[in-house]
Amino acid sequence: QVELVESGGGLVQAGDSLRLSCATSGRTVRTYTMGWFRQPPGKEREFVAAINWSGDITRSGDSVKERFTISRDNAKNIVYLQMNSLKPEDTAVYYCAARLSVNIATMAWQWNYWGQGTQVTVSS
DSSP: OOEEEEEOOEEEETTOOEEEEEEEESTTGGGSEEEEEEEOTTSOOEEEEEEOTTSSOEEEOTTTTTTEEEEEETTTTEEEEEEOSOOGGGOEEEEEEEESSSSOOOSGGGOOEEOOOEEEEEEO
C-alpha cells in the first residue's frame, strides 16, 4: 500500500514562490519514480515534473521549466516541488504521483499511485 499526501498549497500573488510537499508511505516507495501533475479548472491533468528514485535525473514540463524544481529526500520519504515566479496560469490542483518504474513518464495514465491533491491559486 502506497499513500501520498500533499501539502503546502494556498493563495499567493503573481511572482511569489511556494513549496509543495508530498509525504509518502509504503515500504518501497523510496525506490519509485515520483512526479507532480496539475489540473487547472476545466482542463485535463498535465505533467509538471518528475524525479527518479535516486534524485539525479529530473524532467520538467515546458511551461514550468526554469521556474519549478522537483527534489526528494528519501531519508524523510518526502518529495518537494519548489515553485518560483508563479503566474496566474499556474492556478490548479497539484497532485503528487508515484510510478512503479525507473523511467520517467509524462502521461497521467502511466502513473500508479496518486495523492488527493492540493490547491494552488495565483492571483494577478
